[in-house]
Amino acid sequence: MGTEDDLRAFGVDIYDRWTAMWNGDAGLAEQIMAPEFTLRYAQAGTEAFDGIRTPRQLNAAIAAWHRSRRGLRFAAEGPAVVDLGRGGDGAPAGLVARPYAARFTAEDGTAVARSGTDTLRVEGGRITEVWSVSSGAGGRTFYR
Numbered sequence: 001m002g003t004e005d006d007l008r009a010f011g012v013d014i015y016d017r018w019t020a021m022w023n024g025d026a027g028l029a030e031q032i033m034a035p036e037f038t039l040r041y042a043q044a045g046t047e048a049f050d051g052i053r054t055p056r057q058l059n060a061a062i063a064a065w066h067r068s069r070r071g072l073r074f075a076a077e078g079p080a081v082v083d084l085g086r087g088g089d090g091a092p093a094g095l096v097a098r099p100y101a102a103r104f105t106a107e108d109g110t111a112v113a114r115s116g117t118d119t120l121r122v123e124g125g126r127i128t129e130v131w132s133v134s135s136g137a138g139g140r141t142f143y144r
Contacts, residue, residue, distance in 0.1 A: 011082030011096040011122075018120060018127065019100065022062060022074045029055035034126040043116070043136045069104040069112075077101050077115070077143055084122065091125035099142050102134070115142040 014032055021028040033055045041049045052058050066072050080098040087093030097119040106112050116134030120127050135141070 007084040007086075007092055008080075008082045010092045010125075011084050011094075012080050014092075014122060014127065015076060015080055015096050015098050015118075015120060018118065019074050019076050021058075023072075024062070024066060026059045026062070029059050032127055033058060034124065034128045037127060038129045040129070040131045042132065043134045045137075046132075070107075072102065072104040075101050075103075087123055089124055091123075093123050093125075094121075096120045096122060101141055101143070113141050114139045 017025075017028050017032050021032065035055075036053050039049045039052055039058075048061060048064075052061055076098050078099040080096060082094075082096050084092045084094035084096065097117060099115060099117050101113060101115050103111065103113045114135045116132060119131040121129035
């Protein structure tokens with residue numbers, strides 16, 4: 001993996017695995033997340049993520065998030081923006097950003113669909129920092 005195309009493929013793949021992790025594939029956290037990382041979530045109701053620093057903590061938070069949102073599914077939408085190079089260790093390093101959609105069933109049975117964008121900082125081939133912004137409660141989706 002040395003070409004720009006290889007780095008783009010890595011960036012798309014790590015974002016896809018990030019999405020799969022959020023869809024409940026807990027084993028991915030140890031594979032794609034650095035041993036210690038920072039989450040920066042801007043949307044209301046995400047304060048619980050502020051103190052999460054390890055893959056184990058993140059898995060527990062994702063499981064709780066799913067318990068409170070019946071049928072929650074995330075999907076990457078639109079093209080990824082990949083700005084990766086090689087770090088000092090030779091592993092991919094830089095930023096990957098992509099819009100996503102989240103869909104679930106509210107307590108009253110109505111279907112909820114929202115969009116957001118996650119930006120992942122990658123160092124040493126693992127995610128070390130995440131910025132996440134979503135349309136939040138009452139929001140809408142990017143692609144209709």
